Amino acid sequence: MDTITMFHYNDLHSKFQTWPQLVSFLTERRQAETLVFDLGDHADRTNPATEVTKGRANVRLLNEIEPTAVTIGNNEGITFPHDWLDALYEDATFPVLLSNVYHQDGTRPDWVTETLVLERAGMRIGLFGVTAPYEELYPELGWQVESPHEATARSLELLADCDIIVALSHLGFYADERLATAFPQLDVILGAHTHHVLDDGVVKNGVLIAQAGKFGKYVGEVTLTVDSGRVIAKRATLHDLSDRPFDGPTEQTLRQEYVEAQRLLDVTVAVTPGYASDWFGPSPIAELLADGLTEWCDAEAGVIPSGVLLDRLPPGDVTLDMLHRICPHPINPCVLTLDGTTLIRFLEDVHEEAFTSMHVRGLGFRGTVLGLPTLHNIESTGGRWTISGKLIEAARTYRIATVDMFTFGPLLPYLAEQRKRYFMPELLRDVLHETIKRHHVLRKG
Known part of the structure; x- marks a missing residue:
């Protein structure tokens, strides 16, 4: 038997005061085969550093932890102007999985990866991302947004030869339940948007749904036990970061970002x-x-x-x-x-x-x-x-x-x-x- 481990968090909303603890946790617990995911709303324009850098500060922080993949939330999708979002991930060293947002001409943005396939423990893991479809708002910003169910169906076709399917979702818990009901071939939905604290996850239609609150208070952990080419057990837990030590270099980076933000706003x-x-x-x-x-x-x-x-x-x-x-x-x-x-x-x-x-x-x-x-x-x-x-x-x-x-x-x-x-x-x-x-x-x- 083998174990596949995933760490996930969501809805940081640029509450960077918790970020050094999250980095500390990952530095201690992450191993070479561990998967790490950000589920969107990492950026929030209420933070001066996010505002003045057009979200680039957030991407610099994400680059430091080298996530396996991320998806976007509504804060990146509908509070950023079109040109901000289109340029946000230019320097990203990680894939942005997103199946249901396009340019208005129907083409996929250069910064988007529709699906990703990884191998762990002899298993092919298929990954894709979907975000909340604000149908009245995305077009105002020059984007098309597609039904998450339509996008999921297409992604599943592309990932048909995978042994395990994981959805990175910024749809919200109740929408995740509907997704699980419609697509039992999903193994795991890593969720966000509604800020649910799911201590042990929720199983719906055989699909494990996990979500880790907000603001970086928690990191979620999902473990899949595999044997003879199939998943025989799924487990979700949450780790409270409140008492974690702070990563020193990350604190210094954040101080520098804050000082620069204040300089740029002092106009x-x-x-x-x-x-x-x-x-x-x-x-x-x-x-x-x-x-x-x-x-x-x-x-x-x-x-x-x-x-x-x-x-x-x-x-x-x-x-x-x-x-x-x-x-x-x-x-x-x-x-x-x-x-x-x-x-x-x-x-x-x-x-x-x-x-x-x-x-x-x-x-x-x-x-x-x-x-x-x-x-x-x-x-x-x-x-x-x-x-x-x-x-x-x-x-x-x-x-x-x-x-x-x-x-x-x-x-x-x-x-x-x-x-x-x-x-x-x-x-x-x-x-x-x-x-x-x-x-x-x-x-x-």
Whole structure:
């Protein structure tokens, strides 16, 4: 009997403080035949080093650990502009497995490997990757995205002569369960996206599904016991890295990346009298953003959660670093086209205390609570809503500038079905940046 060992982790989100512990673990435990996989969302533009290097810092860190292969998550796929993603892996020393994202002309990007075959313990191991198919967003960035099931079926045909099939998935746990149900010929799905902590993995339809939380707190280990040319046992475990020692050279590398990032972000873009911030009261900085967002989107009115601005702007110089710090979210502008009845429902819902005090994780939001909505060109008098001083009419449609996170389903499910347009690749802080520059000319000399 022989054993095939795989280490996997997912959704680091550029939380580099845990990276030296992960490197320490791999340095100690990895052997020549061990497989190591990153399952996507390694990069997150909330981190200054990721932002200013367009993700190249993340690839440099990955090169150091020499992963067997990686796949991409939604943070690489739909928060990076097309040219960033297309150039991200130019210096990578590892394969990027991805079967369901293409250029708009249908060609596969140069940095993508569709399938990979390795040999371990006398067995042919077939590998492929699939990522969450954000069908409305990828085309806005110049990509095509394919159904993961269609891509999986094609990859399995290419890997038909393999003894073991492993999927690198950034689909999320429930989508992984559906994948396992549809494709029992899979042996293992190494998962990500939903940040599930699967201590012992989950077996669905004979397929072992493993996932290792988020932020580098855990490394997953999957062992396959093989005998006489077949897998006779599968086992998944998690290793908590909390008490691991830190790898010294990695810490030094990260310090250098951070210093360089701060240098590149220390650029003054405007001088202002300052803008206060309040998540549950009047917020001048949020009012400025709501105004700018409405103009940016050529909309009639704007609605943003005040909690997207994490802090005030003090009087004086405004730098790129300040804008990144107070508005770190990979959130895009969005225009909703709503009839008056739906618009009033939206406005009332976002004013509910349960909504304003909600602690949100994911959907691009990197703050604490949503806070009260900040409105531009919308008022409520005596319980009656107006736009530009005119009562909202039930049958009329309105173009409302807002944040994309409101339209994804979990927060306000009915908005997911409304007509919308996403503005990409611009992020909220790009709008804030341009709005501040427009209001406050930077005088030279």
